[in-house]
Amino acid sequence: MAPGPRSIVCIKQVPKAQELQVDPVTNTLKRVGVPSEINPPDRNALEMALQVKDQFGGEVFVLTMGPPVFTSALEEALAMGCDRAFLLTDRILGGSDTVPTAHSLSETIHKIGGYQLIFCGEETTDASTGHVGPGIAGHLDCAQITYCSEVQFLGNRVRGKRSVEDGFETWECPLPCVITANFLSNRPRPPSLSGKIRVKRGGLITTWSCADVGIDPGKVGIRNSPTIVAKVDTVVLPDRKAKIFRGEPKAAVTALLDAMAADGVLSR
Amino acid sequence: MTLPKDKTEYRGVWVFLEARRGRLRDVSRQLLGVARGLAQTRGSDVSGVLPSWNVEPLAREAIEFGADRVYLVEDPRLETYTSRPYAKVMATLIGKHKPEIVLFGASKNGRDLGGRLHAMIETGLAADCVKLEIDADGNLDMIRPSFGGKSLAHILCKQHRPQMASARPNVFPIPPRDPARKGEVVREPVEITDADLDAKVVSFEERRGHKGNPIEDAKILVAGGFGLRDPKNFRLLEDLAKELGGAVAASRKAVDAGWVPKDYQVGQTGRTVRPRVYIAVGISGAVQHLAGMQESEKIVAINLDHNAPMFEICDYGLVGDLFQVVPEMTRQLAERKARRPVPVAAR
Numbered sequence: 001m002a003p004g005p006r007s008i009v010c011i012k013q014v015p016k017a018q019e020l021q022v023d024p025v026t027n028t029l030k031r032v033g034v035p036s037e038i039n040p041p042d043r044n045a046l047e048m049a050l051q052v053k054d055q056f057g058g059e060v061f062v063l064t065m066g067p068p069v070f071t072s073a074l075e076e077a078l079a080m081g082c083d084r085a086f087l088l089t090d091r092i093l094g095g096s097d098t099v100p101t102a103h104s105l106s107e108t109i110h111k112i113g114g115y116q117l118i119f120c121g122e123e124t125t126d127a128s129t130g131h132v133g134p135g136i137a138g139h140l141d142c143a144q145i146t147y148c149s150e151v152q153f154l155g156n157r158v159r160g161k162r163s164v165e166d167g168f169e170t171w172e173c174p175l176p177c178v179i180t181a182n183f184l185s186n187r188p189r190p191p192s193l194s195g196k197i198r199v200k201r202g203g204l205i206t207t208w209s210c211a212d213v214g215i216d217p218g219k220v221g222i223r224n225s226p227t228i229v230a231k232v233d234t235v236v237l238p239d240r241k242a243k244i245f246r247g248e249p250k251a252a253v254t255a256l257l258d259a260m261a262a263d264g265v266l267s268r
Numbered sequence: 269m270t271l272p273k274d275k276t277e278y279r280g281v282w283v284f285l286e287a288r289r290g291r292l293r294d295v296s297r298q299l300l301g302v303a304r305g306l307a308q309t310r311g312s313d314v315s316g317v318l319p320s321w322n323v324e325p326l327a328r329e330a331i332e333f334g335a336d337r338v339y340l341v342e343d344p345r346l347e348t349y350t351s352r353p354y355a356k357v358m359a360t361l362i363g364k365h366k367p368e369i370v371l372f373g374a375s376k377n378g379r380d381l382g383g384r385l386h387a388m389i390e391t392g393l394a395a396d397c398v399k400l401e402i403d404a405d406g407n408l409d410m411i412r413p414s415f416g417g418k419s420l421a422h423i424l425c426k427q428h429r430p431q432m433a434s435a436r437p438n439v440f441p442i443p444p445r446d447p448a449r450k451g452e453v454v455r456e457p458v459e460i461t462d463a464d465l466d467a468k469v470v471s472f473e474e475r476r477g478h479k480g481n482p483i484e485d486a487k488i489l490v491a492g493g494f495g496l497r498d499p500k501n502f503r504l505l506e507d508l509a510k511e512l513g514g515a516v517a518a519s520r521k522a523v524d525a526g527w528v529p530k531d532y533q534v535g536q537t538g539r540t541v542r543p544r545v546y547i548a549v550g551i552s553g554a555v556q557h558l559a560g561m562q563e564s565e566k567i568v569a570i571n572l573d574h575n576a577p578m579f580e581i582c583d584y585g586l587v588g589d590l591f592q593v594v595p596e597m598t599r600q601l602a603e604r605k606a607r608r609p610v611p612v613a614a615r
Contacts, residue, residue: 040537102387128414129395134351134383143466144351146380159470163531164376165482166288167474171350173467184530184538226392226428233420235413240567242579246587253596256568256586257604265545265566265583266601 004058005116005153005175007049009082010105010136011042011064013073014126038073041121043188045181048151049119050081050189056153059083061112065093065104068207075199079191083204086112090210095222098127102135107215108208109140116175117158122147122183133180143173149185269359271366271389271429278368278429280315281307284358284381285330285338286349286373287320292329294442295373299435300334301443302400303371309402312368315339319357321347324453331451334443339365339456346460349377350467355384357458362389367430369408371400374434382434392425393432398439408433437485483532488514489543491534491561492522495550495571495590499527504594505549511601517541519551535560550590553578570594 015034038046049060062077064070065088074085088108096104109118118140123130130146137144145160149168152159162169163182198204210217218224243259245252260266281303286293296316303314316330319341327338341357358381362370372378374396386393394410403409403424408431410423425431483489490509492502505516517539518532534541536556546564551557553569553576561567562581569582570590579585586593 098383098393099387099390123395126414129383129393130379131383131386131393131395134380135387137351138355138384138387144380144384145467146351146383147376162376165485167472169469170471170473171467172470184533226390227394227423227425230409230422230424232414232422235419240581240583242569242582242585244574244579244585244587246574249588249592249596252586252588253593253600256584257597257600260566260568260584261604263566266604 004053004056006059006061006114007052007117007119008061008063008109008112008115009042009046009049009077009119010109010132011046011062011073011077011121012039012124012126013037013064013066013070014039014124036069036073038076039121039124039126041123041125041181041183043121044183044185045119045121045179046077046080046082047186047188048148048179048181049117051186052117052151052153053081058116058153061086061115063088063105063108063112065089065101065108071205074205076191078199078204079195080189081192081195085205087205087207088210088213089207090215092210092217092221095225096220097225097227098129098131098135099226100220100224102132102139103219104210104213104215105132106136106139108213109136111208111213116177117151117153118142118176118178120178120180122180130180133178137178140176140178143175143177144180145171145173145177146180147182148179149182151179269363269389271363271391273427275427275429278366280312280365280367280369281310282362282367282370282430283314283316283330283335284370284372284378285316285318285326286375286377287318287323287326288349288377290323292326293373293375293437295375295378295435295437296330297333297442298437298440299371299373300330302435302440303369304334304443306369306400306402306408310368310406313337315365315367317341317358317361319343319346319354319458321345327453329445331453332445332447332449334449336451338451338453340453341456341458343458343460345465348469349381350465350469351380351384352466353460353464354381355388356460356464358385359388360458361456362430370430370432372432372434374436378434382432386432391428391430391432392423393434394423394425395434396436397423397433398436400433400435407431412436483515483517483534483541484539486515486517486541487544488512488547489517489534489541489545489561489564490514490547490549491517491519491551492528492549493519493551493557494521494525495552496522496527499525501591502528504591504598508547508594508598508601511598511605512545514543514545519554519557548578548582549594551578552576553581 120133148160150161313336316335316338399411547568569578
């Protein structure tokens with residue numbers, strides 16, 4: 001039997017969404033001091049890669065790009081069972097949109113080398129684009145299967161069950177292949193005690209700068225990002241004036257449906 | 269692949285037309301309406317790009333919905349969407365005709381394609397836009413929700429062309445269809461080789477349960493929480509949802525209990541939904557749940573506990589026992605439907 005694949009999982013550390021507050025003065029989101037976590041869909045990607053390893057052997061590397069504080073996300077991924085971790089960190093990467101991000105991650109994946117599978121979450125909860133996974137496939141000129149809920153490693157190919165609007169498609173692709181894991185497609189394992197001990201011993205995380213990887217500074221950062229966020233408007237949620245019904249169920253339901261019908265909620 | 273940098277070489281608004289099982293996706297039709305408005309402001313025109321097989325009638329249809337021209341790329345190998353050959357078609361045609369704006373539906377395939385393509389041709393792509401306008405400088409102002417709908421971000425792509433955006437399905441109306449509208453169908457040969465066919469779609473399984481109606485697309489959702497007490501009670505919600513033409517969703521607690529699959533889950537760690545009507549049954553309304561549904565147009569809360577937070581954010585609340593209330597609602601709705609007079613036009 002062919003040896004198991006080398007998988008590289010790309011993850012991002014994001015602010016915990018429920019902790020985000022809008023600054024009433026500047027109308028922008030307060031990000032400073034907000035606790036962060038591994039982007040939730042990336043946990044599904046980690047679990048998917050670790051399941052491939054459980055079933056077919058091989059190894060799982062985890063990669064992130066960001067400031068040194070992202071080390072904590074890597075440590076957690078290692079404690080879940082990843083074998084090695086890579087941190088691409090460089091001030092010139094700051095402000096990168098999805099084009100330089102996909103470029104930088106691709107270059108780093110290329111430097112790590114020897115990979116058969118690349119996993120990403122379907123999107124991040126802070127930017128919600130879902131563009132980086134397919135962008136990596138575009139840069140590396142390799143196959144891609146997005147919105148995957150199940151993966152089967154077939155030695156020289158990979159099969160993925162892809163969730164689309166009206167059902168599930170099964171795609172089969174040659175290697176290497178980028179897989180984006182459908183959010184909530186599995187139950188990510190918690191970090192294990194032995195994993196945490198391995199992390200404590202150290203030596204599992206490799207830190208690289210753009211120069212270490214050979215990333216062209218003219219390709220990354222805010223100045224080389226095609227898009228900018230010109231401004232951000234705060235969304236004011238409608239103030240809902242609740243009509244409350246109670247009492248005997250039959251009469252209460254009639255009153256509720258009458259009110260909804262009168263407001264045109266049932267008839268459109 | 270490098271595209272010319274001179275912005276003035278780029279002209280026209282394009283829509284990627286997604287054919288799915290012999291039909292144009294609704295979002296493609298919706299985008300033709302958006303594209304018309306943008307083209308009018310820019311003084312340019314609208315082209316559709318339709319890669320598939322045996323779909324010439326769909327090209328005509330796109331013209332009737334607002335395209336001035338449809339680039340039709342037909343090849344049996346393009347019949348079913350796969351990433352690489354579709355990205356090749358788009359990149360080739362963009363390089364050849366240099367559109368100023370390219371729009372995609374933010375469907376699974378639209379995002380899969382846009383994500384790959386924008387990295388290949390190195391231009392900006394804004395995801396899941398809910399508003400698309402031309403700003404004072406003539407740039408495409410791509411407006412999209414950010415941070416779970418707490419804000420709207422305006423994205424600009426000032427220096428790179430084309431400016432690309434995907435648009436959230438069912439936000440923009442489908443424009444009126446005009447069978448008399450004139451336009452041209454241009455057949456574009458793009459060579460698809462064996463090397464382009466890396467992915468094979470080996471099977472397709474239609475979604476069971478909520479057939480073609482995942483919770484994010486449903487216009488009416490009946491969501492159940494821990495208050496349902498038992499998985500078999502979800503049948504009550506299914507009956508109500510069926511009567512309303514909607515789908516069933518669930519809170520995290522109901523999913524964690526194993527009562528329904530994970531793709532039913534609404535909330536912070538589940539899906540974000542914005543249906544026309546969201547009926548929360550036996551869901552108390554934890555902040556994490558509210559984050560996934562508070563943008564719903566109308567919210568109905570049904571709960572025995574009148575202190576449930578859901579009552580504070582709803583439009584309609586019913587304090588009562590869901591086991592009595594939900595079947596009663598289903599019954600009364602069916603009765604109303606039967607009673608409804610025949611519309612005048614049909615008499």
